[in-house]
Amino acid sequence: MEALGALKQRHFKSVFDSGDDVIDATLQDIHTHTRSTKKVHSSFSSPKTILQAWGLFLGFLFVIVMITFQLHYTLPTPLTEGNDPISGQAQFSEHNVRELVRYMTRNIGYRVVGTEQELETKTYLIKELARLREEARVAFLFGAKNLPNFDMWVQVGDGSHRFDFMSKVVMKMYTNMTNIIVRLSCGAECDQNSILLNAHYDTTLGSPGAADDALGCGVMMEIIRIMSRRPAPKKNSVIFLFNGGEESLQDASHSFITAHELKDSVRAVVNLEACGTSGPEVLFQANSREMIEAYRTVPYPHGTVLANDLFATGFILSDTDFRQFVDHGNLTGLDMAVYKNSYLYHTHLDLDEFMEAGLPQHMGENALALATYLTEEANLVSLERTSSVVFFDVFGLLFVSYSWTAAIRSHLLIGGLALFTVASGASRPTVRGTFSILFSFIAALVMPNFSVVLLQALGTPMQWFSHEWLSVILFGPMALVGMFTVQYFFHDKKSSTTANELSTFSSLQLFFVFALAGASYIGLASSYVFALFTLSATIAMIFNHKKAAQELKDGSEVTRMDYSTYFVGALLPTAYFSFVCFSLLDMFIPLTGRIGVAAPVDTIVAVMSGFITFVFCPPILAFSHRFGRVFLKKMIWSLLALHLIIVLISSAVMNPYDELHPKRVFVQHMRNMTSGESVLYLAHADPGPFYEPYVTEVEAMFKTQCTFRSANSNPADWNAIYPFNQFLESYVLDTTEYIRSHTSNKTIAESKAPLTDLIQGEPKLVAENVSYDPKTGLRKLTVLCMHPNYIWTVASFDTHLASWSLGSSDPFPYSTHYVIRHVGGHVSDGWRVDLEHYASGPNDKLRIELTSMETEGFGKDTERELAGSGEIGVMRKIVKSRPLWTTLTYFSTLTSTFEL
Template identity: 60%
Template sequence: MASLGRPALIQRHLHTVKDGSLETGYLHNPDPLATLTRLDDAKARGHHMSDGDSTSQVRSRSTRSTHAPLLYLGFLVSLLLLAHRIHYALPTPVSSEEGLMLDPATGHQQLRFSEENVRKIVRHLSDDIGYRIVGTAQDQETQDYLIHEITAMKEHAQRQRLRGPLTTGVGESALSLPQFETWIQVADGSHQFDFMSKVVMKMYTNMTNIIVRLSCGPECDKSAILLNAHYDTTLGSPGAADDALPIGVMLELIRILSQRPALKQNSLVFLFNGGEESLQDASHSFITNHELRYSIKAVINLEACGTSGPEVLFQANSRRMIDAYRNVPYPHGTAMGNDIFATGIILSDTDFRQFVEYGNLTGLDMAVYKNSYLYHTHLDVERNLERGLPQHLGENTLALATYLADEVELNGMERTSAVVYFDIFGKAFVSYSMETAIRSHWIIGMLAMVTIAVGASRPTLGSVLSVMLSFAAALSAPILSVYGFRHVITPMSWFSCEWLPLAIYGPMSFAGMFAVQWLFHDRKATRGANELRALSGIQVVFTITMALASIARVASSYFLAMYSLFTSLALLYNYSRARLRHRTAIGVRDVNYSVYFVASSLQTLYTSCQVFSLVDMIVPLTGRIGITAPVDFIVAGVTGFGMFMFAPPLLAYSHRFGRALLKRVIIGLVAMHLVLLLISSWVFYPYDDLHPKRVFVQHQRNMTSGESLLFLAHCDPGPFRDYIVEVEELFGTQADFRDISHSASDWKSVYPFSQFLESYVIDTTPYIRKHTTNRTLSESDMPLTKLIDDAPRLVAENVSYDPVQQIRRLTILCTHPNYIWTVTSFDAEVLEWSMKLDIPSRERFHYVIRHAGGFRTDGWKLELAYRASGPEDRLRIELTAMETEGFGRDVERELRGSGEIGVMRRLVKAKPDYIALTYFSSVLTSFEL
């Protein structure tokens, strides 16, 4: 008898089963498919099957050849490279001359945003002036420079106005230039600043803001958009990116807009903010005190924590403002960033907080974030700003501000986070409401159900569970590897290169994912059936998580919807291919090779861009989140997340070549991971000159104990002891270690950041006595602190006691000539005070009051009433203050009569290239008032 081929077998079953029953009744009609499964199994084992379909056999052999995996993997790598090119693309910088080009149609200057103009400003602020810390002479020098530049632009604009109105073309009406107004605000105030789970009371004195308004007149002045950037810097940095770059951008915007036709509907207010690094004092002062505050209806805050790559929209709280962002030429932002920042995981904050909290404003928070290795270090200088970055930030801000001023009704904007938004490869920007998102997610969910109903998707409980466990394995496998080799590997060996964690931990993540699939591979089913089940499981998992995120109204749910949608479309494509190939009603029983390209194309390209953003943010961040943070585990877990999301169809693809080959692939990936892990640990050192280790140094003179101590602390769990040995040799003194429980009080001068610092402490008294030119001092036992002139002091005035209510009242006066940033701490049950803010506790509480003041601010005053057991129940107050010298200019205040010793100067001069020092000198004194 002639052998029974597959077409004949199918025909026999079609005589006994109604049309369509084999397609939709996959679980209810197992016999035909079981027969097909046995046939496919036989083919997989290499048995000869005379099924009469030689074309299908050839296709099967070709797609499962050794070239097939290389082709698909090459496709994924190509998508990765394309995503890298798209993600980091920056516009071509415009020179100063190009910024003044003439419009050939009108003969008028068609002013363009110029990166070169911005760089000149940034270079002067960061390289020439340098560390612009609130209260220092450089702070005052910066104010003078900005006022001079703004005044020059205002005078130029006035001359242009006197020449008459502009015309935009032949036959068009004349257009007037905008009104140009300026203010200088100097104010005192106070506010509560809760940060890093700590409560901080803030006081400020003589805090300076410089304000510019461009408008079309009284009608425009009724509503305004605020553009904010701060010109001050933190302790350890000249601040080219943070925040001189946005300052330069705002000055360039004023240059352009003051010479263009006046804005049509709303005015623009530019706030050159004088105190952000002192914990957002100047922005608080403006939004609570300045006369323009009532006209401000929205804010655009410009910040930076990096020096390269595109700027990102990372906070937004208004649908209308988010929609306005569609008009920028280079959009870059996603609701995922908004959701992540809102969790508080990222230990950072911006002035945006003050405008929202005290001004009830809606707006956008935009920042440069890539390469934050240089953030708050001495390396944040103009030459390290990537070419094209100022152009990117400037053109986006100019387009956004112009559109808001000309086109948007600002009144009635409501604050909301229920807005979905994302950019499409930096070319387009999409935004829609959460309600629209939920409706679209319903449609995507229904599409997934349709694929299951028609038989295009064939999930099983096991396949769904395998996808969920694969995700868990992708995260846990590299974490377990780090834990297992923690005593062998060097911590943070990957730190100096953002992509290195992907190379080290990526193979282990894939090994974990594929190991789960290997365990769930059904030997009784064909490879094609295993592929189809896994791909269907991916669809179900993402559809369910999309639904849960939608119910929770998480804006980032769009990301999960994308996976569900494209997996459903891929399954439908596979279904149509199967119908065309078999021309029967059998349904789908495997995955066509081309389906993987369909399933991976857009979502892998998009996800690669998001993974780049995530890695750019997380890896440098590990260098400043504290010595107790498990950074190797964090980075391993983040890598695992990125590997899983990169191309989930790989889970299905892993079944394509059989269980035996998959096992060998898993072993190979584990071996690759171990080799790369050990090599990276032995070859790569975590730090170099452009990826430095952050070290805080404080030379503290304790006026109460008479000690003169040098505190050294680091901000990550990476290697540190080698540097301490160098410092010990430098000063000829052994360092003592103090853990965080002690260092919290040692570092009160930088509270609340002190909670992350543990210290090595060196007594500098022997070194000073040895190197002083004053023989009497070198041979004396007198505490060196006796030689300090004009140390900060606290005195009590107007002291009274009410024995009936047991309340003690006093006025605390602080004098601190030539010192800045005082921090006062005490424990008391405070009942009243003169600060214009609520008392945080009605019980005994540990208060920390930080004060910052403008240049030549020599003191402050606080009226206080607290519960006391008697008139002699005094307040014990600890006061720290920083010296004004020493911020980047190789200047150090010497002890009176000690000669040129320079403890800090010597430390800075001997600094290795891989160390970034944040250094200052301070005094500490305890008072009983």
């Protein structure tokens, strides 16, 4: 721990040295400026004095932002050596992690469940783990004492589970699903209680998955190397799960926690994930006090209950294996993920070269510290699930956590202190001032939407997408216009300027007291933020009272705001929220590129930017009154002019997408065995430009026109990626003529029959053991699916089911639409399910649509060809002609309809 402390001290020394110098100089300027402006403030301030006052205050805020920026984004120095050169002890090496990541992404590639690459990855990981086990054995033979037992399992299983996601119900089936498991333990005495570390080695469609989740696998592999050469854990064993099916909707983790022999010994889980490629890894889900306390031992803490509460809302369209461990294993634990720069998440750019230096070191040292503490010191018995814990990091330097009971007590104390300042006269809120704060907050959220209207009128939506900071610059001025306009109208012309200042600042304090009370009443753990803002405003009011008392020797009542009070009142909120704001922008701006074409993303980002503007420095509302109503009006007009200039310049020179901030395009080449169609589907996942710059190019490429198909009217078009298909609207073009004109097979070129007639070995559904009971009206059948050389089948149908063989849940007690997704590890050529449905007679058959995904095409520029047709390559042509500002999720499918 002393070594970690020294590393951290070196890590941040330069930041604090430079920051202290700037703050000292700033405070000296504040002191000098305060003395020089006391006489002029009450009557008249010259333009020079006004500019000095605003310049110094804004400069102070800028310094805070720069310091918090450095603290937020600085990562530890990557280590290349596996052993400390001085002590010889094993240490976490980023170099070793990257070696594994590079092999998995470059040598193997896209590791989609069911493909040959999945099998190759499984073989590679088993080989690497066997090597580590052999190295530990050799170390033992050469004198290493008390090394842990090193046990390995390879689990291959079948199963099913219900998966509710994106407001849809999906029934999942899986076969031949693989997990690779390692346990390090001291023997039977510590095998009764285990901590589980989990990462997945499969990838989604269209991505090599360096950060998601080869990074997690590499981190676990390195921890195994280190811990297998240390003395055995004293208290609890540690299990490492390399799961082979997370992207297929969490099948492998479900298989482990419901069927593996070690499942009952697991007491808690630490899940390692990624939805980005840079910046610090964040703790974004935690569900027990004990595990949150364990996180206090990590060297680089970064996490807040704000993320926990936000993720629980479901607004973030993502999920992790953590869900399976909680739902099916009743486990507590920690869910940690890399999240910055998620523009590359689930794209072809999720590569090692785009993974920031220091990121594997950051995640690895944190995970190693957790594994060490949880095996050596933690009591894993009787862990209790709870969401009533407040936790947050302080600028990445230390981690704070406390119970909800302690939170309530602190809130009462802070709120009581605030009310005391009101009762003592140090704070002087008014009804008028309190309503001005409320309406300023509303205006900050509403006014940026006028910017949205302007951007859309100019035909340049989503200008902010490729630069997170641009959203605040685009929409922030209009938020300030709204806030200051409210203050202009609420400025009391009957009172002095100083009285308006004092009233507004005092009302700001009362506003946060009300917010704190409301958030505490509903039990929101994130209410600690309101406590921070209330405490900061209260300290500022006490400071102002003391400052005025020193200057008013006759003991007169405080009726003004001292200039330095604004610096006191802004320091904590601006510093803390700047730190949080970086995370907020990093998380939400890239997310808008994958939440659907119908989402009003410009409005969402405008409202978020308005919120950021308001909470960034709340005392600025009071400061706006400092130089009178006339100057406030001039500021409003100046901000309007600035906003117009920014919008016009941005619209002229900025593009929403570029190579490292690409637009997500979905491409599907579908052969419909029922209709005989061979068509290409093009879709996108955000409302930004699509048809004109991209679809028109594809039309020219294939020399045919597209037709538009909405998601609502054609819900089965993208069944292969259900339930994400609900966000996709499509442009569809017929590829039949292109195939006929490019094939070397004369029969295909000259035939008028549907091209699908030539497809061989297509997936099929057959019904077996069919029976009908006229007394109950129930029809039974076994549905057997055969899909040789195809993967990821989806069966959808409408009926009233009475029962089925999927033991994970019961069917609905009414007629509805069912979607059953099946995925199998390499090789799975079929599945079966028993159904019992209400029918009008023995011939009242089920109409089932089956969609099957081609095995080829993942990480390669190939797709299955028609028999004897030569090199047609519809998908190959699409992939090779991809514009740099796009990224493709692409696959080929067959779809058929069966009456069973």
